[in-house]
Amino acid sequence: MKWDSPKAQIQMNESVINQVSDTALMAAAYRAIETDRPNAMFHDPLAAKLAGEQGRKIIGSLPKQAFIGGWTVVIRTRIIDDFIQGAIAEGVDTILNLGAGLDTRPYRMELPKSLRWIEVDYPHVIELKEIRLSGETPRCPVERFRLDLADVTARRTFLDEVAAQSKRVLVLTEAVTPYLSEDAVASIGADLRLHESIRYWVADYFSPASYEYRRRSGMSQAMKNAPFLFEPKDYFGFFAQIGWKPKETRYFAIEAERLHRPAPFPLPIRLGMRILGLFASLERRREMKRYAGFVLFEPAKTEERAATRNRDAQQEHAADAKERRG
Numbered sequence: 001m002k003w004d005s006p007k008a009q010i011q012m013n014e015s016v017i018n019q020v021s022d023t024a025l026m027a028a029a030y031r032a033i034e035t036d037r038p039n040a041m042f043h044d045p046l047a048a049k050l051a052g053e054q055g056r057k058i059i060g061s062l063p064k065q066a067f068i069g070g071w072t073v074v075i076r077t078r079i080i081d082d083f084i085q086g087a088i089a090e091g092v093d094t095i096l097n098l099g100a101g102l103d104t105r106p107y108r109m110e111l112p113k114s115l116r117w118i119e120v121d122y123p124h125v126i127e128l129k130e131i132r133l134s135g136e137t138p139r140c141p142v143e144r145f146r147l148d149l150a151d152v153t154a155r156r157t158f159l160d161e162v163a164a165q166s167k168r169v170l171v172l173t174e175a176v177t178p179y180l181s182e183d184a185v186a187s188i189g190a191d192l193r194l195h196e197s198i199r200y201w202v203a204d205y206f207s208p209a210s211y212e213y214r215r216r217s218g219m220s221q222a223m224k225n226a227p228f229l230f231e232p233k234d235y236f237g238f239f240a241q242i243g244w245k246p247k248e249t250r251y252f253a254i255e256a257e258r259l260h261r262p263a264p265f266p267l268p269i270r271l272g273m274r275i276l277g278l279f280a281s282l283e284r285r286r287e288m289k290r291y292a293g294f295v296l297f298e299p300a301k302t303e304e305r306a307a308t309r310n311r312d313a314q315q316e317h318a319a320d321a322k323e324r325r326g
């Protein structure tokens with residue numbers, strides 16, 4: 001189902017989320033709520049306009065256990081803002097936002113006017129965005145392209161053109177990879193790795209424990225039409241196989257401590273977590289703080305990729321040998 005033209009409205013039914021692109025409305029609504037806070041982590045004055053009534057309905061219809069969603073959107077927004085500012089300081093001249101949704105960074109962030117900002121998404125998402133942002137002026141030039149990333153031929157042609165026209169590119173896939181299969185993420189990552197001018201790639205990180213929590217919390221049912229598909233057993237090993245290594249990883253819980261914005265868990269859960277922390281091992285406490293976040297990737301060198309493949313082959317061989325012995 002599409003956001004109908006020309007008003008680009010969502011027809012809500014018994015399902016909270018009808019398609020993956022509906023999550024863009026949800027995220028915009030959460031950013032609008034944050035903007036109204038007296039201690040806001042950022043100010044996104046266009047978020048409410050973009051979210052509209054549909055976005056507010058979505059977050060109002062989510063299960064009670066989904067309270068963590070708004071906090072996650074706020075923390076991830078700050079993380080990615082920092083990644084972008086750091087990359088620009090290192091000479092990035094192009095931001096390529098794949099699956100841009102209703103992001104308004106080129107309108108709200110302090111950006112050099114020379115920066116090239118490119119947004120890619122489904123036609124109905126781009127249409128809604130252009131309608132609701134009509135008359136607004138971005139801080140740098142913004143180009144929007146209607147493209148389905150699943151169209152491999154069109155995607156590769158597009159990436160060829162962008163890479164050829166840029167010297168240093170940061171690719172942003174905010175809340176995109178979780179909804180793709182492992183094969184799809186591998187294909188996109190391999191395509192990005194082909195271009196020397198693509199220097200950075202920002203992607204979601206989720207630990208196996210976070211996927212399990214999502215299933216138990218009721219979010220999987222609420223978002224059954226937009227399920228998480230990307231669940232590699234070895235997250236960083238997966239990206240290493242397709243030529244990417246982490247330059248910097250920021251975890252929500254650790255970043256929240258730095259920003260003095262703890263997760264809004266109900267009191268019983270907070271007390272339970274404190275008690276658990278008293279008896280948990282150092283490694284377990286470390287895992288609890290690293291359940292999810294965002295990673296700034298950079299291209300891995302050829303020898304690093306070879307080492308990863310050798311390691312994985314050895315681990316697979318050892319696992320096979322153990323299975324035969326068993």
